[in-house]
Amino acid sequence: MPLLKVSDLSVSFTQYAGGGMKKQTLQVIQDLHLSIEPGEIVAVIGSSGSGKSLLAHAIMGILPSNAAVTGKIEFDGVPLDAERQAALRGKEIALVPQSVNYLDPLMRVGRQVRSSAKGGDPAAEQRSVFERFGLSSAVERMFPFQLSGGMARRVLVSTATISGAKLIIADEPTPGLNPEAVQEALSQFKELADEGCAVLLISHDIESVLPIADKVAVFYAGTTVEVAPAADFGGDGGRLRHPYSKALWKALPQNDFMPIPGSQPSPNALPAGCLFAPRCSAATPDCTVARPEVRVLRGGTVRCIHAS
Ligand SMILES: Nc1ncnc2c1ncn2[C@@H]1O[C@H](COP(=O)(O)OP(=O)(O)OP(=O)(O)O)[C@@H](O)[C@H]1O
Numbered sequence: 001m002p003l004l005k006v007s008d009l010s011v012s013f014t015q016y017a018g019g020g021m022k023k024q025t026l027q028v029i030q031d032l033h034l035s036i037e038p039g040e041i042v043a044v045i046g047s048s049g050s051g052k053s054l055l056a057h058a059i060m061g062i063l064p065s066n067a068a069v070t071g072k073i074e075f076d077g078v079p080l081d082a083e084r085q086a087a088l089r090g091k092e093i094a095l096v097p098q099s100v101n102y103l104d105p106l107m108r109v110g111r112q113v114r115s116s117a118k119g120g121d122p123a124a125e126q127r128s129v130f131e132r133f134g135l136s137s138a139v140e141r142m143f144p145f146q147l148s149g150g151m152a153r154r155v156l157v158s159t160a161t162i163s164g165a166k167l168i169i170a171d172e173p174t175p176g177l178n179p180e181a182v183q184e185a186l187s188q189f190k191e192l193a194d195e196g197c198a199v200l201l202i203s204h205d206i207e208s209v210l211p212i213a214d215k216v217a218v219f220y221a222g223t224t225v226e227v228a229p230a231a232d233f234g235g236d237g238g239r240l241r242h243p244y245s246k247a248l249w250k251a252l253p254q255n256d257f258m259p260i261p262g263s264q265p266s267p268n269a270l271p272a273g274c275l276f277a278p279r280c281s282a283a284t285p286d287c288t289v290a291r292p293e294v295r296v297l298r299g300g301t302v303r304c305i306h307a308s
């Protein structure tokens with residue numbers, strides 16, 4: 001049984017445009033599906049604005065109050081409603097945020113990390129988790145502004161680890177880190193997965209996450225166009241199922257370095273049929289009729305009527 005199962009998730013925001021007279025709906029996530037098993041690392045890949053962070057916030061239950069959510073999120077086989085989200089947040093489900101701005105600027109970091117401990121001896125647990133992630137005991141007494149980027153990231157990972165969470169959601173955990181620090185950060189997530197934790201790893205950078213990911217979910221304009229075993233990202237991309245995943249793969253410098261023409265549609269101007277059709281070289285008139293359903297194909301899933 002998956003630890004987390006997201007089905008048909010949609011998120012929209014209502015905004016008032018044109019001097020507050022006109023109401024517009026921004027459809028930011030549509031019919032999104034995703035599941036993750038204990039011990040598994042699922043990488044969520046997609047360009048800026050594709051809905052990656054909003055998915056994380058929807059699972060955590062921290063979307064802004066003007067967001068309307070439909071669909072189903074289940075954790076451990078039980079629906080994850082607002083009450084359960086509040087009860088599990090920071091305990092069974094932990095977020096490793098992108099930025100140190102999520103730390104309390106006025107509290108020493110040791111104390112912040114200890115406040116997430118679930119065991120009986122928070123001080124001992126905090127020391128052991130700091131040791132595990134190479135943070136000296138002096139760091140305990142520092143304030144967030146005194147930390148380097150790499151130290152701050154280790155503090156954030158320490159907080160998630162000490163909580164003993166079953167699901168860790170890491171939102172772009174490696175921005176601005178040098179390549180060695182990126183590898184170090186990713187190996188820490190791999191260790192947590194090896195200990196049985198499910199890890200949802202959000203990233204722009206498909207290459208760096210591939211070595212540790214089990215599955216890759218490719219996001220486009222607020223939906224999952226493909227979920228593939230990580231091993232399918234290889235060679236000329238021929239094992240991939242969706243034209244967008246293939247195009248992403250081919251766009252990498254070490255592959256064809258071919259950019260994808262056009263741009264991702266904005267949430268207030270989504271095309272009627274397949275969201276990728278306007279940019280797809282394989283699109284036919286059928287593609288513009290309706291949103292393609294999710295299909296299971298060769299051990300993955302795809303939303304494309306032509307995929308085979
Ligand atoms: N509070 C909000 N109100 C209206 N629109 C929003 C709100 N928050 C996010 N959006 C829009 O939702 C879409 C998805 O945003 P999201 O932050 O999930 O993207 P992302 O994939 O995480 O991008 P990035 O890689 O840049 O972090 C974007 O078009 C964004 O502008």
Ligand code: NI
Pocket residue numbers: 052053054171
């Ligand atoms: Ni984001």
